[in-house]
Amino acid sequence: AGGGAVEAELAKRLKEYAAKVGGRKQLAIEAFAKSLEIIPKALAENSGLDPVDIMVSLRAAHESPDGKWMGVDVYTGKIEDMMKKGVIEPVKVKEQAIKSAVEAAAMILRIDDVIAAAKPPPTPSKKGEKGASEEE
Incomplete structure (x- = not known):
């Protein structure tokens, strides 16, 4: 799915994994997770949306059980299911x-x-x- 959905889901799962690892590896994994979030953040910035608001909404959407395909819809400015919208990479x-x-x-x-x-x-x-x- 597009709209930064994959990157947001990977970042979420990496952060969960990092909490189990500990030590220096935890810091590296968290940094990698943070770097993946640059994609949806850049989408928000480039489409004139507030990246902070978008990232807060995107993280919240990915916490729900059916949120793994949630991404940034640059046309509506909302977080939506990219698979249902047909935004696929x-x-x-x-x-x-x-x-x-x-x-x-x-x-x-x-x-x-x-x-x-x-x-x-x-x-x-x-x-x-x-x-x-x-x-x-």
Whole structure:
């Protein structure tokens, strides 16, 4: 389903799972869940709707037992069942988009780790002078 319904449902389920995990993994899972909510938030912003109100309504809709297909209808400005409205996105496209986003984020984190690990050693000092890297 479209309208950010899939992302909102995934975010909800990831938050539930994160509460069971604990520790650092919990923080990573919660951050990933939060990143998925950017899609419905962007839909709201780009259609001139209040993103805060939309996200509150969307989260509430996904708490109901039949709310998993609830998404943002940009034409009415309401949270509606995207399957009933016929707003559907191909699963393969959605899967690939999420995989690509995760891979890009992981690559950025790896590059950041390499940069952090490659800090230059302090330069030797002469008779009590501070090294070049110690002055900063």
